[in-house]
Amino acid sequence: SQQGEEDPQALSIQEGENATMNCSYKTSINNLQWYRQNSGRGLVHLILIRSNEREKHSGRLRVTLDTSKKSSSLLITASRAADTASYFCATAQRGNKLVFGAGTILRVKS
Amino acid sequence: EAGVTQFPSHSVIEKGQTVTLRCDPISGHDNLYWYRRVMGKEIKFLLHFVKESKQDESGMPNNRFLAERTGGTYSTLKVQPAELEDSGVYFCASSPGWNTGELFFGEGSRLTVL
Numbered sequence: 001s002q003q004g005e006e007d008p009q010a011l012s013i014q015e016g017e018n019a020t021m022n023c024s025y026k027t028s029i030n031n032l033q034w035y036r037q038n039s040g041r042g043l044v045h046l047i048l049i050r051s052n053e054r055e056k057h058s059g060r061l062r063v064t065l066d067t068s069k070k071s072s073s074l075l076i077t078a079s080r081a082a083d084t085a086s087y088f089c090a091t092a093q094r095g096n097k098l099v100f101g102a103g104t105i106l107r108v109k110s
Numbered sequence: 111e112a113g114v115t116q117f118p119s120h121s122v123i124e125k126g127q128t129v130t131l132r133c134d135p136i137s138g139h140d141n142l143y144w145y146r147r148v149m150g151k152e153i154k155f156l157l158h159f160v161k162e163s164k165q166d167e168s169g170m171p172n173n174r175f176l177a178e179r180t181g182g183t184y185s186t187l188k189v190q191p192a193e194l195e196d197s198g199v200y201f202c203a204s205s206p207g208w209n210t211g212e213l214f215f216g217e218g219s220r221l222t223v224l
Contacts, residue, residue: 031211042217043201095208096141097166100153
């Protein structure tokens with residue numbers, strides 16, 4: 001079964017607006033991470049939230065985790081054209097073995 | 111400090127041929143991972159090395175795939191013989207510890223099997 005499903009699959013917003021992406025998963029986890037992938041490039045780690053944490057901030061990023069609902073959200077505030085990319089959530093049950101979702105394609109229009 | 115580097119960036123081969131992908135992890139990272147993304151699907155785990163030992167190879171799809179990490183430095187992933195369904199992007203990642211959280215990814219090797 002698939003772990004880590006993001007929604008929406010695609011999101012298009014104007015520069016300056018906020019972007020929210022959601023992720024759901026199925027099994028218990030040790031941590032949940034968000035990665036960004038610019039077109040044709042590698043995955044870049046954005047933020048990690050542990051299973052005993054509920055919210056975490058990093059710059060313009062805010063991540064929440066609800067283990068009772070097995071879901072997480074990534075909020076990017078004051079989006080910029082440079083934020084245009086694919087965003088993936090990934091869960092880790094043990095160690096660094098990650099299970100990725102299908103990703104959300106974010107397009108920020110300037 | 112150099113990041114994770116992968117070679118080649120893109121390979122186009124005929125069905126039945128052999129391809130070898132290479133990954134150089136960040137210096138000092140004992141943990142090395144291979145993932146792949148087949149077109150339109152999720153990024154999936156293939157295997158995990160700790161130094162030169164295979165810690166977890168549960169994601170390797172079949173015996174046409176062979177991964178090695180001689181001397182615990184760079185790693186190779188060989189596909190022999192390649193099939194059409196092997197087309198996709200193969201990502202390598204490394205980390206200093208086995209439970210440190212963040213993985214550092216290379217830019218991937220795109221494999222196209224015709």
